[in-house]
Amino acid sequence: MRVLVTGASGFIGGAVVARLVAAGHAVRALAHEADVPAGVESARADLRDRDSLVRAADGVDAVVHLAAVARVRESFERPLHHYEVNVGGTVNLLSALPEGSRVVFVSTGTVYGAPLSQPIPEDCPRAPANPYAASKAAAEDAVAWTARSGRIGATTLRLFNAAGGDDRDGTRVITRAVDAAAGGTPLTVFGDGSAVRDFVHVEDVATAAALALERTAVGSHDVFNVGATAASVRDVVASVERVTGRPVPLVRAPANDGEVAELRADTRRLRRVLGWEPERSALDDLVRDQWVRRA
Known part of the structure; x- marks a missing residue:
């Protein structure tokens, strides 16, 4: 597939780009920095500028959406900034994508808040306790409803603590x-x-994203925890x-x-449905x- 990766210059984004290239996909990296790996196309856009996203997404089959602002403490001081980028940026991206695209949206386990029962399954009610988590939960909803409309197919990965x-x-x-x-x-x-x-290696995260991309079908939406x-x-x-x-x-x-x-993340669905193993x-x-x- 022709895959756009947003946030490609980040810690997780670099691992995802490498994993997708290794799997044979044609990757277009949306990143702040100019340097991208050999064989990877570079694109420039601002999540807050829909027109630039239309150009960046031209001709792609899929997107792995990683770009976000992700500072919990800062989100209390700048909640509108987190909503502008994380929610508004996701809405802009969804509207810029060609119809029939596949979307892997990388969210966060912090949307669950602090459940009493552990480990946390995907059907646990969300209870975000800070503006960052709340903005990611709202972006999840935008992705899910767009998929259910039949315009795209989507998978949301709720990532716990990436490391390594x-x-x-x-x-x-x-x-x-x-x-x-x-x-x-x-x-x-x-x-x-x-x-x-709950910790998980960034390369195991990249594998989960690649598996999710391959399985995602137009009109469907699924959610998986990623932890290990x-x-x-x-x-x-x-x-x-x-x-x-x-x-x-x-x-x-x-x-x-x-x-x-x-x-702690309950990852049984990720293992059972996608065949993922850390x-x-x-x-x-x-x-x-x-x-x-x-x-």
Whole structure:
């Protein structure tokens, strides 16, 4: 297929582009940076400018939509900006696509809020607790209703915590723990470090996107969680020390009020329906990949 990838210059976008190229698709990368891999067409557009998206999407069969603003804390300060880009940009993209296109929309597990029951299945009611998550939930709705109208086919992937690969995001716990072990800023641990989150390697995310793209049919919409390995902050610290052979310097801080003790993805549907299996998402593998690439 001729596939447009939005957010192609990002951490996840680069992995998705490489995976689609390896699968034989003709990829058009919509990215801020000029550099794209050999054999990949480059496109420029702004999600807030529908006309530029019409030009970028001309002749494509499908899109993997990754581009978004994704800062939870910033979203409280700039909620309208998150809605403008994440919701308005998605609506612009959907309207710019040729009729009959396939859409893989990469959303977030934060749309669930803090369910009492774990792991979280896809039919769990959404309860976003911040403007970022709320904007992604609204964008999900736009994708779903457009698919049900028969204009496109779509799959929504609710991604939990991507890790591994060339991750430079200093807000992620694995990245911060590895940097601390390498002599950087000590890792701040809130509370006792027992909070559990779900991690998945970025290349396993890319595989999920490729599988979803191949299965998506016009007029249909489906939703899948993408996660793999549940681990606490203490587990991450222990893994970094085990893999690197270095101590992780810590700074202790009081627990954040309202922090959710556990967020784990139920990925049985992804495995059953798409045949997806994580290959690089064991905790030590995630840490090792981050450590090697950092060096």
